[in-house]
Amino acid sequence: MKFKCELKKVVDDSYDIEIGHDLSKQLVEDIKNGLVGKIKRFAVISDSTVVDLYAQSIQNLIVQAGFTADLFVFPAGEKSKTRQTKEFVEDGMLAKGYRRDCCIIAVGGGVVTDLSGFVAGTFGRGVPFINFATTLLSAADASIGGKTAVDTPLATNLIGIFNQPKKVYLDIDTWKTLPQREISSGLSETIKHACLGDKDFFGYLEENIEKVFDYDTKTCEHIAYLNCKIKYSVVMQDELESGLREILNLGHTVGRAIETVSNYQLLHGEALSIGMIAQVKLGKELGFISEKNANRVLELYKRAKLPTEIPYYINKSELVKKLYTDKKIRDGKLRFVFQKEIGDTMCFGDNNYGKEISENKIAEIINTM
Amino acid sequence: MKFKCELKKVVDDSYDIEIGHDLSKQLVEDIKNGLVGKIKRFAVISDSTVVDLYAQSIQNLIVQAGFTADLFVFPAGEKSKTRQTKEFVEDGMLAKGYRRDCCIIAVGGGVVTDLSGFVAGTFGRGVPFINFATTLLSAADASIGGKTAVDTPLATNLIGIFNQPKKVYLDIDTWKTLPQREISSGLSETIKHACLGDKDFFGYLEENIEKVFDYDTKTCEHIAYLNCKIKYSVVMQDELESGLREILNLGHTVGRAIETVSNYQLLHGEALSIGMIAQVKLGKELGFISEKNANRVLELYKRAKLPTEIPYYINKSELVKKLYTDKKIRDGKLRFVFQKEIGDTMCFGDNNYGKEISENKIAEIINTM
Numbered sequence: 218m219k220f221k222c223e224l225k226k227v228v229d230d231s232y233d234i235e236i237g238h239d240l241s242k243q244l245v246e247d248i249k250n251g252l253v254g255k256i257k258r259f260a261v262i263s264d265s266t267v268v269d270l271y272a273q274s275i276q277n278l279i280v281q282a283g284f285t286a287d288l289f290v291f292p293a294g295e296k297s298k299t300r301q302t303k304e305f306v307e308d309g310m311l312a313k314g315y316r317r318d319c320c321i322i323a324v325g326g327g328v329v330t331d332l333s334g335f336v337a338g339t340f341g342r343g344v345p346f347i348n349f350a351t352t353l354l355s356a357a358d359a360s361i362g363g364k365t366a367v368d369t370p371l372a373t374n375l376i377g378i379f380n381q382p383k384k385v386y387l388d389i390d391t392w393k394t395l396p397q398r399e400i401s402s403g404l405s406e407t408i409k410h411a412c413l414g415d416k417d418f419f420g421y422l423e424e425n426i427e428k429v430f431d432y433d434t435k436t437c438e439h440i441a442y443l444n445c446k447i448k449y450s451v452v453m454q455d456e457l458e459s460g461l462r463e464i465l466n467l468g469h470t471v472g473r474a475i476e477t478v479s480n481y482q483l484l485h486g487e488a489l490s491i492g493m494i495a496q497v498k499l500g501k502e503l504g505f506i507s508e509k510n511a512n513r514v515l516e517l518y519k520r521a522k523l524p525t526e527i528p529y530y531i532n533k534s535e536l537v538k539k540l541y542t543d544k545k546i547r548d549g550k551l552r553f554v555f556q557k558e559i560g561d562t563m564c565f566g567d568n569n570y571g572k573e574i575s576e577n578k579i580a581e582i583i584n585t586m
Numbered sequence: 587m588k589f590k591c592e593l594k595k596v597v598d599d600s601y602d603i604e605i606g607h608d609l610s611k612q613l614v615e616d617i618k619n620g621l622v623g624k625i626k627r628f629a630v631i632s633d634s635t636v637v638d639l640y641a642q643s644i645q646n647l648i649v650q651a652g653f654t655a656d657l658f659v660f661p662a663g664e665k666s667k668t669r670q671t672k673e674f675v676e677d678g679m680l681a682k683g684y685r686r687d688c689c690i691i692a693v694g695g696g697v698v699t700d701l702s703g704f705v706a707g708t709f710g711r712g713v714p715f716i717n718f719a720t721t722l723l724s725a726a727d728a729s730i731g732g733k734t735a736v737d738t739p740l741a742t743n744l745i746g747i748f749n750q751p752k753k754v755y756l757d758i759d760t761w762k763t764l765p766q767r768e769i770s771s772g773l774s775e776t777i778k779h780a781c782l783g784d785k786d787f788f789g790y791l792e793e794n795i796e797k798v799f800d801y802d803t804k805t806c807e808h809i810a811y812l813n814c815k816i817k818y819s820v821v822m823q824d825e826l827e828s829g830l831r832e833i834l835n836l837g838h839t840v841g842r843a844i845e846t847v848s849n850y851q852l853l854h855g856e857a858l859s860i861g862m863i864a865q866v867k868l869g870k871e872l873g874f875i876s877e878k879n880a881n882r883v884l885e886l887y888k889r890a891k892l893p894t895e896i897p898y899y900i901n902k903s904e905l906v907k908k909l910y911t912d913k914k915i916r917d918g919k920l921r922f923v924f925q926k927e928i929g930d931t932m933c934f935g936d937n938n939y940g941k942e943i944s945e946n947k948i949a950e951i952i953n954t955m
Binding site: 218219220221222223224225226227228229230231232233234235236237257300304307308311312314316317318335338339340341342343361363364366369370371372375376377378379381438442445446449452453456457458541542543544546547548549 | 587588589590591592593594595596597598599600601602603604605606626669673676677680681683685686687704707708709710711712730732733735738739740741744745746747748750807811814815818821822825826827910911912913915916917918
């Protein structure tokens, strides 16, 4: 006896990204104007670095506006992006009486937005959340696109969900409080975006990249805008990564593995930089990018003050093994995304952007770096 | 500067529920015929009771069919429905090399299907799953409807997601291996369904309920079918519990709280039985159900061999406090769902099926039980 359950529906996860300066007041205005309906309780999630800089004052503004808000803070750093921290935040919220009628506001970089979006998606089977991104890296990457996750001891981002925020604020003023390493880390994803989807943007970065370190307003705004635009033109076509979205994984096969093997001594963007160079070297051998363009990519990463070689403390055979924790693996085989010259991505047949690469081949490249 | 991200899409989560006998061969046939596309790796999740009865043989059948399959087993019982068990299963799967190209098969009762569906929804940001329900309770409740979750120390089902399986198998033959307490527990949700949505079914149960204990095929099939039908007529209208679906929560405000306070000495259906009686008593006072119908409900629960009074070991003031962990809470106020006589549910205005009840009122009822 069969019973057909029809569950076909239209889902609208559309939302706004606001790019600007000193956006915390705008956030509170939006809440007052019904951004998340009639919700009156807000869990502000942040880390130990960002709490004093921005999260505390956002909480204050929300309370002053007549709502309830509590802070939930964990130690800064990728090492906090775990199931244990998720549990810590959840239990804190539950103990304070938070239930399904609340909204989560993530204030911080990628670790905070990735973790908070995941908490929001599973708290009482889902409450709305808002991202207030305080780093260039999260502006370029984590805060938009709806990928949320935590790491496991084995590798990064293995456990998570797709969950779209109600709104994203990219507050460029916050970049002023970032150390240079964090700015560079954000530029790493920025250059990746240019490599995979926009050669004019790559040219713009070649002309202007140093200005970001001086917080040149126009450059920062342009970069924030183009990161969103490139990322979204991809995500809108393939939200759930069944094909095209894999191109955003450019440089990440080696990048993520080295991030884990470094035990998070390398920031995400630093690890990605090395992964991008590995991809470019491999792509050059395979004829996907000319030597000249490969060098342009290498030069730009260097000017962004990012590492382009594998640090001495990385065990290279451990790194090769770690590649097998990649989510793009199919039937146990390694798959790589490649840029096509500059500003485009290789497609290997019907909606497939991952090329199978033998372990020997990638080990060879890694040994030259 | 604003950037609009358009993410509107049609999602089709439709699936089949198959009710029948000895369905494991059917499951393997369906996989061969592409139920989950080209996936070749299957993680069979089960508990220590069910593994020898059904899960092991399902794993064998899948391997014999030429696929890869591994067993992931945790201790039976509601106490295993935790974030720690979820982590244990995830790490086990990751260690065995499972990535996004796998499918999870949950073989067991509600604890197994709730936990497995949650694991599936977050493993690599989502892999497909199949429910093979081996208890009347899960056939009546957990295996269908797409609610997945784990408990926290504070209360049940607080952390989870909505996640629909690819198919559900309700294998009635498995009911024969259930102890009477488990059959009764399943009948508890069954009676609830009749109370909230189908007075003819209630009449049918009044005539036939004892036959379930004798595994009368026709009665079991009819019960399995009507549980699905009633639950689905609700879930299809409000999958994400923004209104109508709350009626499935009938009896659960007190039920879930007493389940937690009993430290899971009470099975879910046993706790629900007490919660249903509390609801009926309160409903009688409020004029939602006649004394005669209230007694019919009480009698039917007794005939299902379920407790209708609060056990001596329950601390009643702790129970009242625990009510505040309910997900239906709004603005800190307790809300109850009520049946309207037999076969219908009270609606309290626009799409609102939860009535605010003062703590005093419910404490009064609890003290009479």
